[in-house]
Amino acid sequence: MQEPDEEPPPRPSIWLAMHSLVAIGGSLLFVAIVLGGLTSRLHPCEKIAFGVLAIPFALFALLQYDGTFWRRESSTLLAALLQSIAVIATFCLGSVSFEHDRLNAGIGFAVAVYCAVGVFLNLRWRDRLLVAFSRGIELSRRFQFTLLEIMTLSATICAMLAIATATARSIPPLVADHVDAASVPLDLPEGANDVSYCRRFRYGFEAEFLVDEHELEVWLQEETFPFHDETPNRQFKEIVTPETVLRAEEFSGPNTATVKAGLVSRYNDGAGSGYRVVYDRDAKRAYYSFGFD
Structure with missing residues (x-):
């Protein structure tokens, strides 16, 4: 005291x-x-x-x-x-x-x-x-x-x-299968639904969803990709030879999807950063993946 x-x-x-x-x-x-x-x-x-x-x-x-x-x-x-x-x-x-x-x-x-x-x-x-x-x-x-x-x-x-x-x-779960677009932590095209997504470590995503072709094209031009200083030239090309998509093993269904008719757009900066979007015109389903270092 x-x-x-x-x-x-x-x-x-x-x-x-x-x-x-x-x-x-x-x-x-x-x-x-x-x-x-x-x-x-x-x-x-x-x-x-x-x-x-x-x-x-x-x-x-x-x-x-x-x-x-x-x-x-x-x-x-x-x-x-x-x-x-x-x-x-x-x-x-x-x-x-x-x-x-x-x-x-x-x-x-x-x-x-x-x-x-x-x-x-x-x-x-x-x-x-x-x-x-x-x-x-x-x-x-x-x-x-x-x-x-x-x-x-x-x-x-x-x-x-x-x-x-x-x-x-x-905090959303790492994996979700066939859910509404509103519950997905991704910026998806207008009207996208029936979404499956898987979030990878180090900021990578794999997702697939039903969407209209026009809405997907608009979204690709407006989407912001976190690729360092690069601004990829985002253009869809018609699929000439079938595109094989490796689906996340966490998704239900087969491990691969083969798209014979539709669109494809891809970009890779050579350092591990890039995206790929494949659109199946017959199924009206898009397969989207991106990742960056």
Whole structure:
């Protein structure tokens, strides 16, 4: 218990407190979304990647709270270190992935600046803690929670569970067979129905669906394909020799489909990115697949 004549421990500035609350909230939001993804039907490799990525966010939230509100110098330093890594990682990722995506590039830049400000605030707070410690002021609280902290922790856990549940429900399954187009996470032609699709790891799709030929041609010209900097010349050609389509093994029916009359359009950039659309005019069924690195 603090004696009446003892100097009180330093308090974090309003800027540090506000910055910490926003940073902690954002980190826990990301962790909650990842938890929802881990309980959904994502690819196992995606679950591992997101799970590993969530660890530093959860660790940062704990360190930032401990360092700011429990006045622990070591936690403040580690939180500043994690934010420094986030600044470097965000700029590196942005220069590679968001070169032609201004919205995400802007968001990434804002996050990097926010983290950089956090590094500055945390290091200043650490200096104040070191000065106070050198003067013999007791800094760290004993390991006990106040009633307000218990209530806040309970509310945070409930909110994270709600977000995780909503995220898990919003993620579509990896495979669906003969479903409505509205339930498919793909931009399909107008009037498409009886859809079967299979989502592959590393952003690949295979799908087949019933559709009118004209609507398919319009869709091919308007569809946006995520192929780096390339803009393929999307034109349908009449099928001269039969096209054999390898169907996803998850789909019901035979493993192959042979199209003798119809249309075909394909593109490959030579680096693993491309698409293929085959249209069976007799069955009015389109076979569509794409993937990119």
